[in-house]
Amino acid sequence: MLSKNKIKFISGLSQKKFRDETGLFIAEGTKLVTDLSTAFECLILVATVEWLNTNPTINTLELIEVTENELHKISNQKTQQGVIAVFKKLEYSWSTNDVSNKLNLALEDVQDPGNLGTIIRIADWFGISDIFCSEHSADVYNPKTVQATMGALARVKVHSVNLKDFLSAFPSTMPVYGTFMDGKNIYNSSLSPKGIIVMGNEGKGISQEIEKLVSERLLIPNFPIGQKTSESLNVGVATALVCGEFRRRN
Amino acid sequence: MLSKNKIKFISGLSQKKFRDETGLFIAEGTKLVTDLSTAFECLILVATVEWLNTNPTINTLELIEVTENELHKISNQKTQQGVIAVFKKLEYSWSTNDVSNKLNLALEDVQDPGNLGTIIRIADWFGISDIFCSEHSADVYNPKTVQATMGALARVKVHSVNLKDFLSAFPSTMPVYGTFMDGKNIYNSSLSPKGIIVMGNEGKGISQEIEKLVSERLLIPNFPIGQKTSESLNVGVATALVCGEFRRRN
Numbered sequence: 001m002l003s004k005n006k007i008k009f010i011s012g013l014s015q016k017k018f019r020d021e022t023g024l025f026i027a028e029g030t031k032l033v034t035d036l037s038t039a040f041e042c043l044i045l046v047a048t049v050e051w052l053n054t055n056p057t058i059n060t061l062e063l064i065e066v067t068e069n070e071l072h073k074i075s076n077q078k079t080q081q082g083v084i085a086v087f088k089k090l091e092y093s094w095s096t097n098d099v100s101n102k103l104n105l106a107l108e109d110v111q112d113p114g115n116l117g118t119i120i121r122i123a124d125w126f127g128i129s130d131i132f133c134s135e136h137s138a139d140v141y142n143p144k145t146v147q148a149t150m151g152a153l154a155r156v157k158v159h160s161v162n163l164k165d166f167l168s169a170f171p172s173t174m175p176v177y178g179t180f181m182d183g184k185n186i187y188n189s190s191l192s193p194k195g196i197i198v199m200g201n202e203g204k205g206i207s208q209e210i211e212k213l214v215s216e217r218l219l220i221p222n223f224p225i226g227q228k229t230s231e232s233l234n235v236g237v238a239t240a241l242v243c244g245e246f247r248r249r250n
Numbered sequence: 251m252l253s254k255n256k257i258k259f260i261s262g263l264s265q266k267k268f269r270d271e272t273g274l275f276i277a278e279g280t281k282l283v284t285d286l287s288t289a290f291e292c293l294i295l296v297a298t299v300e301w302l303n304t305n306p307t308i309n310t311l312e313l314i315e316v317t318e319n320e321l322h323k324i325s326n327q328k329t330q331q332g333v334i335a336v337f338k339k340l341e342y343s344w345s346t347n348d349v350s351n352k353l354n355l356a357l358e359d360v361q362d363p364g365n366l367g368t369i370i371r372i373a374d375w376f377g378i379s380d381i382f383c384s385e386h387s388a389d390v391y392n393p394k395t396v397q398a399t400m401g402a403l404a405r406v407k408v409h410s411v412n413l414k415d416f417l418s419a420f421p422s423t424m425p426v427y428g429t430f431m432d433g434k435n436i437y438n439s440s441l442s443p444k445g446i447i448v449m450g451n452e453g454k455g456i457s458q459e460i461e462k463l464v465s466e467r468l469l470i471p472n473f474p475i476g477q478k479t480s481e482s483l484n485v486g487v488a489t490a491l492v493c494g495e496f497r498r499r500n
């Protein structure tokens with residue numbers, strides 16, 4: 001049974017302000033909730049009896065059994081899967097030493113929550129464990145981002161940083177990659193298994209300020225190569241192509 | 251000035267049924283409308299005076315000048331760019347001979363309009379001029395699809411076909427590629443510059459019926475390679491990685 005207060009509380013978590021105040025976020029659906037429960041503390045699990053009877057137990061501070069209709073009142077999704085959970089947000093620590101020893105992603109102002117979620121899923125697929133987001137990026141705990149990660153958020157650590165300070169924290173021997181229209185064909189470039197790949201904003205790409213900190217300018221060639229184009233790739237698609245090429249090499 | 255009838259007519263084009271009845275579709279925004287006007291006949295151009303004063307003329311049967319407020323009434327977008335157009339749908343012909351001489355995409359029941367639009371944009375980037383969609387795929391003229399193509403719809407021909415009949419129309423020498431969890435690592439596979447790449451449904455992948463017609467079973471490896479994973483890639487991302495690898499080779 002879901003009280004009016006509880007409905008208000010859980011629905012409120014769709015708003016960033018309320019997520020920031022409470023330090024909580026919501027996730028919907030069997031795979032997502034199950035995956036996230038391995039990494040995040042579950043405070044409230046809202047589920048139908050049918051869901052509870054057919055799925056493994058999830059540790060939670062509070063369990064609320066509801067009907068399909070009640071679940072519908074707090075859902076952001078078109079189709080219900082019988083479960084919604086409230087999790088506690090996490091903040092991760094990182095060190096320059098750790099970052100220096102692997103491949104990392106940095107995002108400058110990626111603003112579409114769905115794109116951010118897709119990128120987290122791509123990072124998970126390609127074994128990239130840390131993503132560093134500029135302060136004006138989409139909120140990683142936006143329900144649209146969380147849903148788009150398809151559970152990858154349980155395995156990829158997303159950090160919010162001042163991107164200029166972050167990139168400046170490394171010695172000049174640390175390669176920082178970025179994609180530009182006048183960059184060097186990625187397929188002919190040397191790619192290190194350790195470094196930072198910077199992806200820019202959906203409309204503006206990488207800013208001039210951050211561009212100065214990029215040491216390796218790459219280009220994802222279109223086809224036929226060299227054919228002039230005013231076109232661009234979606235930032236999620238570009239991230240996949242870049243990460244895929246790094247991992248193909250190494 | 252936008253009459254009530256016109257508002258009803260244009261808004262109605264968000265519905266597939268009305269698009270099918272009229273043979274028309276809508277597009278919003280400067281780049282999209284401009285790009286599409288090079289390939290599709292424009293029947294109605296609805297624009298603000300400011301937009302008309304600052305953009306090149308677009309040939310249209312009917313021009314309606316409106317205020318921002320009027321435009322808002324027929325818009326599906328959060329932010330207005332001053333222009334919405336009604337275009338006439340196109341049906342393209344194709345021949346097995348043409349298809350046999352280049353790289354093509356075939357989609358089985360890709361159902362999310364945004365994913366379909368993203369895939370059309372990817373095809374455009376990688377110089378793939380024809381996409382063959384199964385009959386239960388998303389509608390290419392859904393406003394969400396059209397918007398997600400970012401104008402690529404002007405350059406990529408999307409055909410609706412019975413996918414089984416389509417794939418069966420080619421001799422067994424024509425390579426048909428598909429991705430499967432037990433496929434061969436794409437990076438170690440031979441890839442022809444001529445053939446058909448089949449991408450499957452978001453949840454179910456490629457059906458058993460279509461799988462029988464796939465001659466080359468590929469796998470996009472995750473990283474580290476061989477690490478067991480229950481994860482998957484979004485169909486747009488997977489399409490980009492596959493097309494990118496074909497074009498890198500050739």
